[in-house]
Amino acid sequence: MGLTIYDIAKEAGVSASTVSRVINSRPGIKKSTREKVEKILKESNFSVSEAARGLVNQTSRMIGILVSDIRNQHHIEGAYMIEQHFMKLGYCSLILNAGDTDESKADYIRILSSRRVNAVILIGSAFQNSAVEEAIKDYIPNTPVIFQNGVFSLPNVSSVLSDDVAGTYEAAAYLYNNGHRHIAYVNGNDTPSNRKKVQGYEKAAEEFGFEPLIKVSEDSAEGSAAVTETLVNEYPEIDAIIYAVDLLGVGASRKLLDLGKRIPQDIAIIGTDNSPFSMLSNPRLSTIDTKLQDLSSACSEILEKAIENPTYREHLVITPSLVLRETT
Amino acid sequence: MGLTIYDIAKEAGVSASTVSRVINSRPGIKKSTREKVEKILKESNFSVSEAARGLVNQTSRMIGILVSDIRNQHHIEGAYMIEQHFMKLGYCSLILNAGDTDESKADYIRILSSRRVNAVILIGSAFQNSAVEEAIKDYIPNTPVIFQNGVFSLPNVSSVLSDDVAGTYEAAAYLYNNGHRHIAYVNGNDTPSNRKKVQGYEKAAEEFGFEPLIKVSEDSAEGSAAVTETLVNEYPEIDAIIYAVDLLGVGASRKLLDLGKRIPQDIAIIGTDNSPFSMLSNPRLSTIDTKLQDLSSACSEILEKAIENPTYREHLVITPSLVLRETT
DNA sequence: CTGAAAGCGCTTACAG
DNA sequence: CTGAAAGCGCTTACAG
Numbered sequence A, B: 001m002g003l004t005i006y007d008i009a010k011e012a013g014v015s016a017s018t019v020s021r022v023i024n025s026r027p028g029i030k031k032s033t034r035e036k037v038e039k040i041l042k043e044s045n046f047s048v049s050e051a052a053r054g055l056v057n058q059t060s061r062m063i064g065i066l067v068s069d070i071r072n073q074h075h076i077e078g079a080y081m082i083e084q085h086f087m088k089l090g091y092c093s094l095i096l097n098a099g100d101t102d103e104s105k106a107d108y109i110r111i112l113s114s115r116r117v118n119a120v121i122l123i124g125s126a127f128q129n130s131a132v133e134e135a136i137k138d139y140i141p142n143t144p145v146i147f148q149n150g151v152f153s154l155p156n157v158s159s160v161l162s163d164d165v166a167g168t169y170e171a172a173a174y175l176y177n178n179g180h181r182h183i184a185y186v187n188g189n190d191t192p193s194n195r196k197k198v199q200g201y202e203k204a205a206e207e208f209g210f211e212p213l214i215k216v217s218e219d220s221a222e223g224s225a226a227v228t229e230t231l232v233n234e235y236p237e238i239d240a241i242i243y244a245v246d247l248l249g250v251g252a253s254r255k256l257l258d259l260g261k262r263i264p265q266d267i268a269i270i271g272t273d274n275s276p277f278s279m280l281s282n283p284r285l286s287t288i289d290t291k292l293q294d295l296s297s298a299c300s301e302i303l304e305k306a307i308e309n310p311t312y313r314e315h316l317v318i319t320p321s322l323v324l325r326e327t328t
Numbered sequence C, D: 001c002t003g004a005a006a007g008c009g010c011t012t013a014c015a016g
Helices: A005-012 A016-023 A031-043 A050-057 A073-088 A102-114 A130-139 A164-177 A192-208 A221-234 A246-258 A276-280 A292-308 B005-012 B016-023 B031-043 B050-057 B073-088 B102-114 B130-139 B164-177 B192-208 B221-234 B246-258 B276-280 B292-308
Strands: A062-067 A092-097 A119-123 A145-148 A157-162 A183-187 A214-216 A240-243 A268-272 A286-289 A315-318 A321-323 B062-067 B092-097 B119-123 B145-148 B157-162 B183-187 B214-216 B240-243 B268-272 B286-289 B315-318 B321-323
Touching: A005 A016, A005 A031, A016 A031, A050 B050, A062 A073, A062 A102, A073 A092, A073 A119, A073 A292, A073 B092, A092 A102, A092 B073, A092 B092, A102 A130, A119 A292, A145 A292, A157 A292, A164 A183, A164 A192, A164 A240, A164 A268, A164 A286, A164 A321, A183 A192, A183 A221, A214 A221, A221 A240, A221 A246, A240 A246, A246 A268, A246 A276, A246 B276, A276 B246, A276 B276, A292 A315, B005 B016, B005 B031, B016 B031, B062 B073, B062 B102, B073 B092, B073 B119, B073 B292, B092 B102, B102 B130, B119 B292, B145 B292, B157 B292, B164 B183, B164 B192, B164 B240, B164 B268, B164 B286, B164 B321, B183 B192, B183 B221, B214 B221, B221 B240, B221 B246, B240 B246, B246 B268, B246 B276, B292 B315
Parallel strands: A062 A092, A062 A119, A119 A145, A145 A157, A157 A315, A183 A214, A183 A240, A240 A268, A268 A286, B062 B092, B062 B119, B119 B145, B145 B157, B157 B315, B183 B214, B183 B240, B240 B268, B268 B286
Antiparallel strands: A286 A321, B286 B321
């Protein structure tokens, strides 16, 4: 197994240089030798070692995609679009789960550095921490990085953000303007993105003059159901709830129906992300669309420019919009 | 940028060999030199080139995971488990979308061959075709391959299967034994796995003596809703429907409620896969649990053995079980 | 305990 | 149009 270019050369009665030229479609090879070499290449199912090739060309033709949890539908959609885009350009994607802790995330930067990837994508605001920032500065200071939903003040890091503050603010404003006066907020995991969502909610509360009421749920439908039940028992006057993630909204709406509440007549619900869940749930969930598609395609475009021109850098903010369905 | 081992060596006043030995924790280095080199390594944020290292060690320490569509929750869960497992062992995962056509899937085998991955995982029965089989035989005849939900008669390919025939058969038998006499089946995409599910349904129909009725839906909740509506209008006697995928069952149950049918009193529904959708839907979907977790961990275990011992090979079949919730 | 040398599988000036 | 040689960044016998 493991044929090399020299094996092919010997078989064809030419030098390795010639074989290399044929493989890479370099000009200036006699047609007959080219054909002879191509034939042998094909017959022996030769495939070049990208590692060896990368060593001399000083490129791996790989890009690293770091996701805190690949099973998160929202994140994997982003990874998918980027992977597809770059595969067409001949790049393989190293899609890695970067784990929960700041330290493990930083470790993964080091791993990508060892693999000499041509670019790095960080998906999710969970990467917003100083361990990751340090690791980028120390280990991949010259590799283009795109941060989806986060920002680092480093010369090689571009970013594409959803304006989380605006999204939640708009949702709360909509509810208020439609007569709701007791609007609660249920947050998920403590991430920078979720903190910004809370800010938007608080901003609306202050501006419109309603009393802010915030609870935290673990990231599951069951967790949200439990939190929601406590919430409406404790504060029966609540007439609307915004959830930091669609999944929480789905878990909650089901529980509220079980408790005999009507949606949206008694309580209106708005989720976040416009995920597949929001469309499939019953009743269909109104949601803050964070424009995942747009974010991901912007990432791909910026990255492509950054690979060509390593000093290219861009910061883009995309404003979410409200999608009204059956829970408002 | 791009420090090499020679830069470190010069800085430390030793040879590259010594630096290499320190990096790889080889014994027989004077403590003081080791410490001196380690200090410089750390200070300069050195990271070894895995490509160069792999070239001499004849290993890439990468594994290739081929998925027909990474956005499929069911597939990505499998990829996740394997990625996590192998990252702990120092392997990076190349997770690739292998595309729709047989040819593109075969192309990806070639790509993985060029990357000299230490093992390959195929996730999903969609890889069951001769183009892929040929590509494996031609390009990676000595690389351990695990086929999740499919089989190839090649010496280097292990497989881990869910017994799809048995799963659907059992679901139909359960419905029949609980008094249903007009049990329909709605299939999804034409994959080997889905064909086996249909077989199980037909086997039950023949054995229990009910009339088989099979429709095909595109792979979306909307598609299934449409197909289901036509189905119950055309055959009002239907009292149970089995769906090849949970998503189809969810789309259908919603449509049936809209049509004024009661679930399960008028029509019982069973989905397939025990996916997150099935638990979140309202009503909660009864489903055929294809034991994804078990499949994936079996994959990891077999693969680990196969990497150590390249002639290791195993074929495992896991029997699905029925999970009864609110739609039966 | 340490270093010089060869080699992993390629590509690319340089000569001819 | 083609080949010999050097080099990409490592590791590992072999000598000392």
